[in-house]
Amino acid sequence: MPEGHTIHRLATRHLELFGGTKVTVDSPQGRFTSDAGLLTGRALESTEACGKHLLHHYAGGLSLHIHLGLYGKFADGRMPLPPPVGQIRLRLRNRRSWLELRGPSACELVDEGQTDALKARLGADPLRADALPDEAFARIGKSDKPLAALLLDQSIIAGAGLIFVIETLYRAGLRPTVPGRSVSKEAWLGIWADLCDLMALAVKTGRIDTVRDKHLPEAMGRPPRVDQHGGEVYVYRRAGMACHACGGLISRGELAGRNTYWCPSCQPPG
């Protein structure tokens, strides 16, 4: 679930449900109990997504910082509260709605200085209107590291995760392993624009779709893809399957402990 588009949707959703109201917070699991007490009774003033980080800003200069990591998940609904199931780190409610958080890698209270520090260590977020691609290119263009690793580095680009990165590289015709140094300024601007488009679409739809119209199932006479993240993609988790464009078999590799995927002929080496 949690790439940047998910976090941006959550920021909007949480403000809709809880903005301007005082919240009651607890931690059925017990790992956020004392902090829950500090939040209870405060009004949610605004929410914000910075890359994959979610911030709730509460009255009195106190903010809730959440990072979902690999497994984190939110659920919400209308009151009354359902009986707690599983490990609920944080539960938040007002008169009308409830919110549950499970499995985050970060769930903590922070002050303004800490939110500033967080933002300072993040790179450009393709989902933020004010983001510019130049600083990222300054780092990519002088690095020997694989391009996929550079794009996943949140201090270079904030918010893109494995699916967006792997799919964007497919669409650019570049292997995940090409060194950053080998990417031209023009190629980089194309990748950046594509990330902005794909991620903005995902914010609208709530799923990651990267397949161009001419390669969609309807156009290609193939069955639509049904799986966990739900979108139509070219290569992510499609190792051994046929490339939608050329019919060749998709490859899988490993990069810093994560799976990478590419089409050997659509993304030629070097």
Added chain:
DNA sequence: CAGATATGACAAC
């Protein structure tokens, strides 16, 4: 029912 796996990030060698 055990084991593997997951869209992430970090510390420690």
Added chain:
DNA sequence: TTGTCCTATCTGG
């Protein structure tokens, strides 16, 4: 590069 953390879900036996 390896290990660790967090939780749910899917796989195979």
